[in-house]
Amino acid sequence: xxxxxxxxxxxxxxxxxxxxxxxxxxxxxxxxxxxxxxxxxxxxxxxxxxxxxxxxxxxxxxxxxxxxxxxxxxxxxxxxxxxxxxxxxxxxxxxxxxxxxxxxxxxxxxxxxxxxxxxxxxxxxxxxxxxxxxxxxxxxxxxxxxxxxxxxxxxxxxxxxxxxxxxxxxxxxxxxxxxxxxxxxxxxx
Amino acid sequence: xxxxxxxxxxxxxxxxxxxxxxxxxxxxxxxxxxxxxxxxxxxxxxxxxxxxxxxxxxxxxxxxxxxxxxxxxxxxxxxxxxxxxxxxxxxxxxxxxxxxxxxxxxxxxxxxxxxxxxxxxxxxxxxxxxxxxxxxxxxxxxxxxxxxxxxxxxxxxxxxxxxxxxxxxxxxxxxxxxxxxxxxxxxxxxxxxxxxxxxxxxxxxxxxxxxxxxxxxxxxxxxxxxxxxxxxxxxxxxxxxxxxxxxxxxxxxxxxxxxxxxxxxxxxxxxxxxxxxxxxxxxxxxxxxxxxxxxxxxxxxxxxxxxxxxxxxxxxxxxxxxxxxxxxxxxxxxxxxxxxxxxxxxxxxxxxxxxxxxxxxxxxxxxxxxxxxxxxxxxxxxxxxxxxxxxxxxxxxxxxxxxxxxxxxxxxxxxxxxxxxxxxxxxxxxxxxxxxxxxxxxxxxxxxxxxxxxxxxxxxxxxxxxxxxxxxxxxxxxxxxxxxxxxxxxxxxxxxxxxxxxxxxxxxx
Numbered sequence: 001x002x003x004x005x006x007x008x009x010x011x012x013x014x015x016x017x018x019x020x021x022x023x024x025x026x027x028x029x030x031x032x033x034x035x036x037x038x039x040x041x042x043x044x045x046x047x048x049x050x051x052x053x054x055x056x057x058x059x060x061x062x063x064x065x066x067x068x069x070x071x072x073x074x075x076x077x078x079x080x081x082x083x084x085x086x087x088x089x090x091x092x093x094x095x096x097x098x099x100x101x102x103x104x105x106x107x108x109x110x111x112x113x114x115x116x117x118x119x120x121x122x123x124x125x126x127x128x129x130x131x132x133x134x135x136x137x138x139x140x141x142x143x144x145x146x147x148x149x150x151x152x153x154x155x156x157x158x159x160x161x162x163x164x165x166x167x168x169x170x171x172x173x174x175x176x177x178x179x180x181x182x183x184x185x186x187x188x189x
Numbered sequence: 190x191x192x193x194x195x196x197x198x199x200x201x202x203x204x205x206x207x208x209x210x211x212x213x214x215x216x217x218x219x220x221x222x223x224x225x226x227x228x229x230x231x232x233x234x235x236x237x238x239x240x241x242x243x244x245x246x247x248x249x250x251x252x253x254x255x256x257x258x259x260x261x262x263x264x265x266x267x268x269x270x271x272x273x274x275x276x277x278x279x280x281x282x283x284x285x286x287x288x289x290x291x292x293x294x295x296x297x298x299x300x301x302x303x304x305x306x307x308x309x310x311x312x313x314x315x316x317x318x319x320x321x322x323x324x325x326x327x328x329x330x331x332x333x334x335x336x337x338x339x340x341x342x343x344x345x346x347x348x349x350x351x352x353x354x355x356x357x358x359x360x361x362x363x364x365x366x367x368x369x370x371x372x373x374x375x376x377x378x379x380x381x382x383x384x385x386x387x388x389x390x391x392x393x394x395x396x397x398x399x400x401x402x403x404x405x406x407x408x409x410x411x412x413x414x415x416x417x418x419x420x421x422x423x424x425x426x427x428x429x430x431x432x433x434x435x436x437x438x439x440x441x442x443x444x445x446x447x448x449x450x451x452x453x454x455x456x457x458x459x460x461x462x463x464x465x466x467x468x469x470x471x472x473x474x475x476x477x478x479x480x481x482x483x484x485x486x487x488x489x490x491x492x493x494x495x496x497x498x499x500x501x502x503x504x505x506x507x508x509x510x511x512x513x514x515x516x517x518x519x520x521x522x523x524x525x526x527x528x529x530x531x532x533x534x535x536x537x538x539x540x541x542x543x544x545x546x547x548x549x550x551x552x553x554x555x556x557x558x559x560x561x562x563x564x565x566x567x568x569x570x571x572x573x574x575x576x577x578x579x580x581x582x583x584x585x586x587x588x589x590x591x592x593x594x595x596x597x598x599x600x601x602x603x604x605x606x607x608x609x610x611x612x613x614x615x616x617x618x619x620x621x622x623x624x625x626x627x628x629x630x631x632x633x634x635x636x637x638x639x640x641x642x643x644x645x646x647x648x649x650x651x652x653x654x655x656x657x658x659x660x661x662x663x664x665x666x667x668x669x670x671x672x673x674x675x676x677x678x679x680x681x682x683x684x685x686x687x688x689x690x691x692x693x694x695x696x697x698x
Contacts, residue, residue: 020257027250035242048242049249053686054669056253085427086669124234142203143239149205164205171203172195175228 009069016063023063027056030073032144033155034080040137041084043129051087055080127177135170142167193221202228256690326493330357331519341508351394352378359525361406368407369426371530375401403532411532419639420534421542424668451482459486459495460518493521541640545666549633554678556630557660559623560597561653561678563604568648568660568676569597573641592638592646594631598624637663645692651676659691 006014006025014022031052038051059066059076066075128136138156142163145152153163193201193214200206201215202225215221337350356374361367379394399415404426413420454466464486486496498515534540544550560569571592601624602608607615615621637644644663651660655676665672671688674680683691 020254023257024250024254027253028246031246031249032243045238049245050684050686053249053253053256054684057256057686057689060257083669089427089668121234121238124231125238128235139235140239143235144242146240146243147204147236149203164200168196168199168203168205171199171228171232175199175224175231176195178231 007070008072012063012066012069012072015060023056023060026072026076030076031056033073033141034076036137036140036144036155037077037080038084038087039140040133041081042087043136044084044087045125045129047087051080051083055083058083124174124178127174130177131170131173135166135173138163138166139170139174192218193225195224198225198228201225202232256686326360326521328357328359328523328525329519329521330523330525331355331516333514333516335515336513338511338513339508340511346511348381350378350380352376357525357529359530365406367427369404371406371525372404372426373402373530375399403530405530405532409532411534413535413538414640415538417639419539419541419636421540421640421643422532422534423542424666454484454486457486459488462488462490462495464495465489491521493519495519539636539639541636541638541643543637543644543663543665543672544633549629550672550680552627552630553633553661554630554674554680556627556634557674558678559627560601560604563601566653568651568653569600569646570649571638571646572649573638573645573647592634594628594635597631597634598628601627634661653677662688662692 006022008026008029011022011026011029015026034052034055035048038055039045039048042051044051055076058079062079066072068075128139131139138152141156142149142152145155149164149167150160152167153160156163156166158166198221215225331354333352333354333356335350335352335354336348337352338346339349340346354374354376356372358373359371361370376398377396378398380397381394396416401413401415402410404410407425409422410425411420411422451470452468454468456463456465458464466484466486469483469485483497483499485494487493488495496515496517496519498513500514501512503510503512544553557568561567569592571590573590573592602621605620605624607618607621607624616625634646638646644661646661647659651658653676656679658676659673660676660678661674663672664670665682667682670682670684671692672680672682673688673691
């Protein structure tokens with residue numbers, strides 16, 4: 001029995017033959033790096049999942065144009081970068097929404113208990129968005145790979161030592177940027 | 190022992206090194222211990238934030254699979270009409286690639302082809318020169334003629350499409366590297382009705398598409414579709430916004446040394462100058478796959494191509510399609526007149542650009558709301574055609590596929606009781622005044638909906654209580670996004686993934 005996992009090229013061919021589950025397997029395989037790339041390039045953390053979906057949908061639609069199926073990973077990363085750049089540009093623009101404000105409200109007590117952690121996390125992600133592109137991407141890859149540095153380095157296309165240097169520099173810079181005076185706990189006291 | 194640097198502590202916090210070696214110092218040093226604790230906390234927060242995405246993977250995958258069910262399996266079309274219709278639709282929807290992008294990649298490809306001569310040592314110098322030349326090109330222009338010939342399994346060849354392209358491009362300056370540069374391109378596409386099986390005028394060509402696009406660097410760009418009598422404004426073209434077989438991909442191919450000369454053609458005169466000819470083959474090399482052998486005529490003085498031609502062949506069940514491409518009048522590093530990339534909207538055509546201003550959108554909503562109020566919750570019974578359907582010449586155009594604001598206005602007056610010969614006293618009636626006040630909104634809808642590729646209306650299917658159904662959609666100012674108006678006239682801007690779910694019949698620019 002053949003235990004070998006299908007290659008990306010085989011999954012692409014199956015997808016083109018109408019097997020959507022094959023494309024689902026490509027998603028399983030590459031969603032993490034796509035998330036890292038869209039987060040890293042756009043700096044828009046709350047929209048990461050939307051951008052990831054967008055990247056894969058575009059990839060599916062453009063699949064017949066993929067000329068070298070073995071390079072699906074590089075190709076989807078290129079699409080993800082494109083989607084993220086669009087997002088970054090769109091964030092600079094004004095929006096005009098006619099959507100009514102949500103009527104559901106959070107109770108004051110719930111809000112208070114959740115606010116501290118959420119605000120602190122938001123602060124971290126906001127500062128993360130301000131890091132240089134390569135450092136931001138390194139952080140996202142590292143944590144999306146559940147801190148498996150070897151796999152993260154491979155995904156980032158860097159040597160292990162190069163990736164280590166990048167991610168440690170990123171964390172150090174981030175720690176420096178989140179000064180005690182800026183933390184939510186401090187501002188509440 | 191000296192205190193650790195921030196980066197050394199970060200290494201420990203990230204678990205990238207064995208912390209035991211440094212533990213003695215950490216245990217004794219309050220400052221290092223505090224900083225390390227902060228970093229560990231930070232790493233925990235980052236881990237938590239990212240974990241949410243991993244935890245949601247299954248749900249996200251399910252959402253993706255549901256979205257895919259709205260897509261047809263991406264396969265090629267199987268009939269002559271579909272072959273042409275898909276090309277036309279692609280041109281209308283991806284206009285920036287149809288003329289400019291196509292030309293851009295083709296000509297750049299031509300340049301690069303020449304850089305690949307050197308499979309032998311004696312040609313290495315020529316390759317270096319060519320790569321240098323490629324990188325120094327700052328502008329160009331060219332003309333191109335394409336013929337699509339259909340070769341039936343048991344019949345004679347027939348030309349089913351003829352197209353002309355012209356394009357000119359100028360590189361952006363350093364400050365504008367984010368953009369593609371200045372680009373102007375124009376395409377005309379003629380089809381032979383006989384190709385669709387029509388009995389009469391079998392030899393008469395029909396101009397199926399005449400489109401011009403102008404992208405000044407980093408500025409609003411103008412697309413004019415003469416055959417549809419409209420134009421629209423769109424956002425600037427970013428540098429990376431090109432097809433997968435674009436210039437960059439071809440550059441990579443060159444750097445990888447793909448392609449080889451299979452034959453030298455000698456010399457001939459092109460535009461009064463002597464040119465050297467070559468046949469180049471790329472076999473199945475990416476990204477030239479499918480282009481077949483490429484014939485290039487080169488100016489020996491500049492090492493830049495003067496003419497280039499190749500064929501693409503597409504074998505289908507019903508026969509073979511041969512698409513012949515020939516580029517001529519290629520000019521390099523030229524100075525364009527100041528107005529070459531000016532965007533001037535044609536005064537006699539309709540501007541179909543959707544609004545982005547709150548006030549304009551409110552006018553559209555007001556017009557549709559009043560119609561619904563007058564008609565008991567219905568909307569104008571218009572259902573715009575899907576673009577690919579409309580471009581099929583065998584399809585009769587039903588009047589109910591066009592949103593005519595004047596007809597809708599008359600209908601609203603009738604619904605409100607203002608029927609028969611016009612009466613001067615009507616203008617004093619508040620209801621009549623209310624109807625007159627929504628004319629701007631109807632005008633917006635009439636204009637926007639002329640562009641079937643970038644807008645659609647489902648008035649035959651959606652009523653005012655249908656809060657989850659799409660009544661009207663159009664492209665939004667935000668790139669890659671669409672504005673949706675639901676049956677209850679709430680509106681929002683959505684990305685492609687959501688739009689595809691909401692309007693599966695739409696095509697995508």
